[in-house]
Amino acid sequence: QVQLVESGGGLVQAGGSLRLSCAASGRTFSTYAMGWFRQAPGKEREFVSAISWRGENRDYADSVKGRFTISRDIAKNTVYLQMNSLKPEDTAVYYCAADWMGRGSSRTYEYEVWGQGTQVTVSS
Numbered sequence: 001q002v003q004l005v006e007s008g009g010g011l012v013q014a015g016g017s018l019r020l021s022c023a024a025s026g027r028t029f030s031t032y033a034m035g036w037f038r039q040a041p042g043k044e045r046e047f048v049s050a051i052s053w054r055g056e057n058r059d060y061a062d063s064v065k066g067r068f069t070i071s072r073d074i075a076k077n078t079v080y081l082q083m084n085s086l087k088p089e090d091t092a093v094y095y096c097a098a099d100w101m102g103r104g105s106s107r108t109y110e111y112e113v114w115g116q117g118t119q120v121t122v123s124s
Helices: none
Strands: 003-007 010-013 018-025 032-039 046-051 058-060 068-073 078-083 092-100 118-123
Touching: 003 092, 018 032, 018 092, 018 118, 032 068, 032 078, 046 068, 046 078, 058 068, 078 092
Parallel strands: 010 118
Antiparallel strands: 003 018, 018 078, 032 046, 032 092, 046 058, 068 078, 092 118
């Protein structure tokens, strides 16, 4: 089973960009679908983006389509979330998650492994 560590969060002004990274330990990283989720204070955790284990499917929440891009580097055991044109409503703790041989689901219960999260704050 992999272990996940997110990084790259921080404080940014509206309209700015951040790139989140999720580094995975373990030699089986390539067999996991990877997802990004976020949770704002007082709200439920919500889907942001996912990529299937083979990399052929990518999915995005409507709220981030056209602004966020998910990618993965198998050689580096890392998945990225490039976030552009950030808005104050993107403020949340962002979590990456792994789903063994998954298709890149938007459902939190499909994912077996979760990182600890990284805070993203977008000021207006």
